[in-house]
Amino acid sequence: GDSVTQTEGQVTVSESKSLIINCTYSATSIAYPNLFWYVRYPGEGLQLLLKVITAGQKGSSRGFEATYNKETTSFHLQKASVQESDSAVYYCALSDRAGGLSGKLTFGEGTQVTVIS
Amino acid sequence: EAAVTQSPRSKVAVTGGKVTLSCHQTNNHDYMYWYRQDTGHGLRLIHYSYVADSTEKGDIPDGYKASRPSQENFSLILELASLSQTAVYFCASRAQGANTEVFFGKGTRLTVV
Numbered sequence: 001g002d003s004v005t006q007t008e009g010q011v012t013v014s015e016s017k018s019l020i021i022n023c024t025y026s027a028t029s030i031a032y033p034n035l036f037w038y039v040r041y042p043g044e045g046l047q048l049l050l051k052v053i054t055a056g057q058k059g060s061s062r063g064f065e066a067t068y069n070k071e072t073t074s075f076h077l078q079k080a081s082v083q084e085s086d087s088a089v090y091y092c093a094l095s096d097r098a099g100g101l102s103g104k105l106t107f108g109e110g111t112q113v114t115v116i117s
Numbered sequence: 118e119a120a121v122t123q124s125p126r127s128k129v130a131v132t133g134g135k136v137t138l139s140c141h142q143t144n145n146h147d148y149m150y151w152y153r154q155d156t157g158h159g160l161r162l163i164h165y166s167y168v169a170d171s172t173e174k175g176d177i178p179d180g181y182k183a184s185r186p187s188q189e190n191f192s193l194i195l196e197l198a199s200l201s202q203t204a205v206y207f208c209a210s211r212a213q214g215a216n217t218e219v220f221f222g223k224g225t226r227l228t229v230v
Binding site: 053091103105110 | 162
């Protein structure tokens with residue numbers, strides 16, 4: 001089946017420092033997956049942070065960037081300088097570009113990011 | 118702004134009891150979903166629906182039923198709640214189409230004791 005792996009369950013980073021959250025995927029049943037990063041702030045639902053639907057392309061939003069690397073099957077999330085307001089849980093996810101009947105998302109485990117001052 | 122509202126936001130249920138989680142969307146979306154999240158795991162799809170009065174099984178449907186009485190409402194029903202169903206449940210909706218954005222509710226924390 002399809003899967004998404006985030007190796008870091010929790011990350012603590014100092015304000016103004018850089019952040020990288022690793023994400024790798026396996027899409028055995030999907031030829032061309034769409035890739036997403038979702039964020040969940042405390043007390044809120046998941047929000048779409050960015051998405052990329054074409055291999056080799058980069059997505060960006062709110063200072064975050066992620067590049068769709070089909071060769072390494074990775075979609076790492078990066079930010080050059082984090083702020084306390086970036087403290088949240090970040091989820092990597094994929095879906096079938098064709099949509100399929102369900103259009104479901106397959107999620108990674110999530111990474112809790114805590115930014116300290 | 119697309120809106121998905123879940124109720125209740127938190128619930129404690131007894132083992133063997135019946136639990137109903139409700140979801141209401143004002144997005145006029147065709148698709149609605151129920152996911153569950155366990156600590157250390159990603160969200161997993163329980164049931165979904167792409168039209169009123171019809172539901173489909175997701176990846177982990179055992180122990181759950183779903184109901185979609187209208188386009189706006191989608192319920193998740195646990196007929197006999199078990200300890201293993203303690204989790205956070207998320208409802209979501211999206212418009213029809215291959216690359217439409219999914220909008221999530223704030224989640225319901227269910228504790229079965």
